[in-house]
Each structure stands twice: as structure tokens, then as C-alpha cells.
Amino acid sequence: MSRESETDVPGGVALPGTLSETLRAELIAFRRDLHMHPELGNQEFRTTAALKARLEQAGLRPRVLSTGTGLLCDIGDWDGETPLLALRADIDALPIPDTKTGVPYRSTIPDRAHACGHDVHTTAVLGAGLILAALDRRGLLPRPVRLIFQPAEEVLPGGATEAIEAGVLEGVGKIIGVHCDPRVDAGVIGLRPGPITSACDRLEVTLDGPGGHTARPHLTTDLVTAAAKVATEVPALLARRVDARSGLSVTWGRIQSGHVCNVIPQHAELSGTVRCLDLPSWRAAPDLVHAAIDEIAALHRAKSQITYIRGVPPVVNDPAVTELLRAAQSVRRGAYAIEDTEQSLGGEDFSWYLERVPGAMARLGVRTPGDTVKRDLHRGDFDADERAIEVGVELFTAAALIDGGLD
Numbered sequence: 001m002s003r004e005s006e007t008d009v010p011g012g013v014a015l016p017g018t019l020s021e022t023l024r025a026e027l028i029a030f031r032r033d034l035h036m037h038p039e040l041g042n043q044e045f046r047t048t049a050a051l052k053a054r055l056e057q058a059g060l061r062p063r064v065l066s067t068g069t070g071l072l073c074d075i076g077d078w079d080g081e082t083p084l085l086a087l088r089a090d091i092d093a094l095p096i097p098d099t100k101t102g103v104p105y106r107s108t109i110p111d112r113a114h115a116c117g118h119d120v121h122t123t124a125v126l127g128a129g130l131i132l133a134a135l136d137r138r139g140l141l142p143r144p145v146r147l148i149f150q151p152a153e154e155v156l157p158g159g160a161t162e163a164i165e166a167g168v169l170e171g172v173g174k175i176i177g178v179h180c181d182p183r184v185d186a187g188v189i190g191l192r193p194g195p196i197t198s199a200c201d202r203l204e205v206t207l208d209g210p211g212g213h214t215a216r217p218h219l220t221t222d223l224v225t226a227a228a229k230v231a232t233e234v235p236a237l238l239a240r241r242v243d244a245r246s247g248l249s250v251t252w253g254r255i256q257s258g259h260v261c262n263v264i265p266q267h268a269e270l271s272g273t274v275r276c277l278d279l280p281s282w283r284a285a286p287d288l289v290h291a292a293i294d295e296i297a298a299l300h301r302a303k304s305q306i307t308y309i310r311g312v313p314p315v316v317n318d319p320a321v322t323e324l325l326r327a328a329q330s331v332r333r334g335a336y337a338i339e340d341t342e343q344s345l346g347g348e349d350f351s352w353y354l355e356r357v358p359g360a361m362a363r364l365g366v367r368t369p370g371d372t373v374k375r376d377l378h379r380g381d382f383d384a385d386e387r388a389i390e391v392g393v394e395l396f397t398a399a400a401l402i403d404g405g406l407d
Contacts, residue, residue, distance in 0.1 A: 015331055016140055017131050017397030019390050027127045027393070028386050030054070032105035034119040038093030038112040041152030041159060044069040047091050051126060051149055058133045062147075066166045070151040070159070075132050076144030083173020085403050086146040086359075087396050088350065089125035090118045090153035099380030115382040117180025117366060122149060124178065124364075124392025131397050142404030146172060150349075156202055156311045158349020164356065174321050175359035176399055177350050178392050181341070182375040184365030186385035189329050189395065190341030191362055193319040198247065199282035200347025201274040203289065204307040205230065207257075207297055211266040220264045224257050226300035227268040230293060231255055237292045246281035249345065250274050250289065274308075275345045282313055314343075315351040318358035325362050328398035333391070346377075364392050 019027075030050070039047050048069045055062040055073050062073035070091060078084060093114045098107035107113045129147045148168045152159030169175070184190050207230065209221025235250045242248045250272055257268035274289055276282050286308045297304035329338050341363050350361050366384035367375070375382060 015398060015401055016135055017401060018332075018394055019127065019131070023127065023130065024390055027123050027389050030126065031119050031123040031386065031389060034122060035105045035114050036108050038107050038109055038114045038119075040095060040112065041092040041155035042067065042069060044091045044151050047122070048149070051091075051122070054126060055129060058130050059137075060129070060133055065151070065163060065168070067151060067159070067162050070163060071147070071149040072166075072168050073129060073147040074144055075129060075147065076136050076141050078144040078171065080171065082143060084144055084146045084171050085400055086148050086169070086172045086175040087125045087128055087400070088148040088150060088175055088177040088353065089121040090150050090159070091122050092118060092152055092154050092159070094154060094378060096378070097380050100383055103383065113380055113382075115379055116154070116377050117382070117384055118153065120180050120364070120366065120384050120388060120392065121178060123389050124396060125149065127389065127393035128396035128400070131393065132400055142401065145400045148175075153349050156309055158312050158352060160349040160352040164352060169353065169356050172357050174318070174403070175353050175357055176321060176325060176396070177359070177361045178364040178395070179348060179361055180366045180377070180384055180388070181363035182367050182377065182382065182384075184339065184341075184363055185367050185369045186365050186388045187333065187369070187391055188337050188339055188365040189325070189362045189391070190339050190365070191322055191326055192341045192343065193317050193322040195277060195314045195316050195343050196341065196361060196363075197315040197348045197351065198275045198277050198343065198345045199279070199285075199311065199313050201285065201311040202309040203250065203272050203274055204309070205270040205293055206305045207268040207270075207302040208266060208305070209302045211264040214262045214264055217264060221301045223265050223268040223302055226297060226302040227255055227257050227270060229300055230296050231270060233296050234289070234292045237296065238288060241288055241292070242281055242284070245277070247275070247277035247345065248281050248285060248288075249276065268302075275347065277314065277343060277345075279313055279316075286310075312347045312349045313351045313355065315348050315361055316354055317360040318354070321358050321360035324399055324403055325360055325395065327402055328395050329362075331398050331402070332394045362395065364388055
């Protein structure tokens with residue numbers, strides 16, 4: 001994957017912005033340091049400080065967001081009018097243990113891990129920023145670029161909302177980002193115009209009623225059975241009340257009730273997520289879910305209380321910005337290094353930016369070519385082929401130069 005020569009754009013004009021061996025090694029070390037010191041959403045103080053120090057070393061002037069963590073950094077002289085291209089990274093980790101073996105950069109923080117690849121996203125945007133700053137000093141950056149290092153992507157409704165309130169989109173004309181994909185080989189990106197992720201909300205349900213002895217369930221509200229019915233019948237009921245193409249899905253992650261085998265409890269709890277593929281269904285989901293839960297609970301004489309926590313809408317890629325990413329990857333690695341990708345049921349708060357400005361997210365392949373083990377995100381054994389960092393850096397730099405009209 002190492003290429004020291006500059007790559008040609010259509011028409012034969014050299015496109016700068018590839019990595020040197022020195023910078024490649026530095027970025028891998030930077031990513032490993034982040035991986036060893038993961039920080040949860042809105043607690044990313046060490047990560048923020050490390051990014052700030054490296055950007056300042058490059059002669060840039062990063063600004064810590066008013067939220068206390070995360071950064072904004074402009075590269076080039078912005079006149080306040082020319083629309084900026086923003087490169088976005090998320091910097092937080094997950095509250096799960098790192099279970100990898102055989103690597104020297106496992107998390108050093110108990111029950112904390114970069115198990116979603118945010119350390120890779122962050123390093124790729126940092127690397128792109130360092131290269132673009134160097135190009136700017138040589139007079140080769142055609143248009144100013146903004147780096148956004150966003151905290152708390154994993155915290156509903158996502159740190160993007162607070163970052164937007166802090167002004168990160170002021171002057172931005174379009175925004176791009178990447179997300180690691182362990183199903184795609186390192187060196188390849190996945191693209192899709194239109195929806196690429198789904199909406200994701202959180203659901204908390206409590207059921208209450210008079211309990212009693214298991215010998216006399218007819219004198220009680222059988223909350224264990226009621227909870228089981230809510231868990232199984234609510235998803236089935238919703239499937240008949242919305243267009244099947246919306247992909248509206250309720251999936252439970254926790255059910256809790258009772259303490260001993262011969263006592264029918266007075267309280268039960270369920271927690272889960274609500275996901276759907278399109279915006280109309282996402283907007284209708286709270287009322288539909290409330291009605292379905294109340295209906296099933298009432299059949300079993302249980303009193304229901306529902307907390308519906310809005311999460312994020314789908315990430316809907318702008319077709320023109322998706323084509324910018326396609327052109328950038330084609331310049332760097334060729335059309336063979338791009339594959340079409342499906343819409344996933346995962347959620348991403350990058351969607352909040354796209355409610356304001358056009359943009360697109362690419363799936364960044366992090367699977368080692370030839371690896372046949374099926375891996376997934378949000379697992380303690382997640383890891384990334386670090387060659388993906390270079391791919392992300394050069395994708396971002398090419399997009400910035402092409403978008404700026406370098407020809």
C-alpha cells in the first residue's frame with residue numbers, strides 16, 4: 001500500500017497528499033496510543049489534549065469545543081464566505097472490556113475499549129490535517145478545510161448535536177467522514193448514495209401490577225408473562241402496522257423481573273432499541289411503539305410506563321458528495337478499491353450534520369485481506385488493519401484537493 005509518488009488525476013495533473021513513511025509510522029503510533037487510553041463520551045480530555053498538541057506542533061490553531069472535549073481546526077486562510085469542506089472524526093470509546101490477545105496496544109483502562117474504530121477515524125483526520133497543512137504552507141491547498149474532532153458519538157442523541165450548537169458547521173458547505181467496516185478489506189471503501197445507516201432510538205419499559213404466589217396466578221398480574229409477551233409480540237405487531245420496507249425493528253437487550261421461583265413479581269423492566277431505515281418511519285415510530293406496548297400490556301392487566309429516548313436519524317448521503325468520495329478514492333487507488341455497500345441498521349450521529357449541510361460517509365475497510373474470521377463492531381476483540389489509516393488519510397486529502405478545484 002506504500003506509494004511515495006504523487007498520484008495522477010484525470011488529465012494527467014499530479015495530485016499531492018500521499019503519506020511519507022515517517023508520517024505513516026507516526027500515525028500508527030498515535031492510533032495505538034489512543035487505543036491504549038480509551039475515553040468515554042464527554043470524558044475525552046487526554047485524547048483532546050493529544051490532538052491539540054500535535055496540531056499546534058504543525059503550526060495550526062485548534063480550538064477546544066465549548067463542551068470541554070473535542071476540537072475544531074481550520075487549515076488555510078478562510079475569508080468567512082467561501083464554503084468550507086469539513087472532515088469529521090469521532091473520538092470517544094465504548095464501555096466494554098478489551099479482550100484482544102497478542103497485541104501490545106490493548107486498552108490499559110478496565111472496561112474501556114476503542115471497539116468501534118473511532119481511534120482509526122481520529123487518526124485518519126489528524127493525518128489528513130497534517131498533510132493539508134503542509135500543502136497549505138507550499139501554496140498547494142486550493143480551499144480552506146475544517147477538521148472536526150467530535151466527542152460523544154456513542155452517547156444518545158450523539159455529540160454531534162452539541163458540536164453543531166458549538167458552531168462547528170459555521171461556514172461549512174459540505175462534510176465528509178468515514179466509519180470502520182470489518183466486513184471490507186483494508187484498501188477498499190464502501191459507498192452508497194442515499195441512506196447508508198438507520199435511525200436508532202432507545203426504549204425503556206416498566207410494567208407493574210399486583211404480584212403474588214405462583215400457586216395462584218389468577219389472583220395476580222403475571223408480570224413475567226406480560227414482559228415476555230411485550231418482548232415477543234410488540235415487534236410482531238409493529239411489523240403489521242408499518243410498511244415492511246421501512247425496516248422498523250424493536251430489539252430487546254435486557255429483560256429483568258423477579259427474584260425467586262415461587263413469587264410472581266410486582267415489577268418488570270425491558271430495555272431495547274428501535275431502528276428503522278427511513279425518516280418518515282422514524283418520525284412516526286414513538287407513537288406506534290407506545291401504542292403497541294400499551295395494547296399488549298393491557299391484555300395482561302399490566303400497567304406500562306414507557307421512556308422513549310430519541311437517538312439519531314439515518315445518515316443520508318448526498319449523491320454529489322458521495323461522488324466526490326468516489327473520485328478521491330479512484331484517484332488514490334483506482335475504481336477497483338471501491339465497492340457498493342448496503343444500508344445497515346446501525347446508527348451514527350453523523351446524520352445530524354447532514355440535516356444541516358450536504359455530506360457523505362464512506363465505509364472504511366479494516367479487515368486484513370485473506371482473513372476469514374467474521375468480526376464485528378462493538379465487540380471486545382475488535383481490531384483494525386492499520387493500513388486502513390493510510391487509506392483514510394489519502395481519501396480525505398484527495399477529496400479536499402478535488403473539491404477545491406485542483407486541476
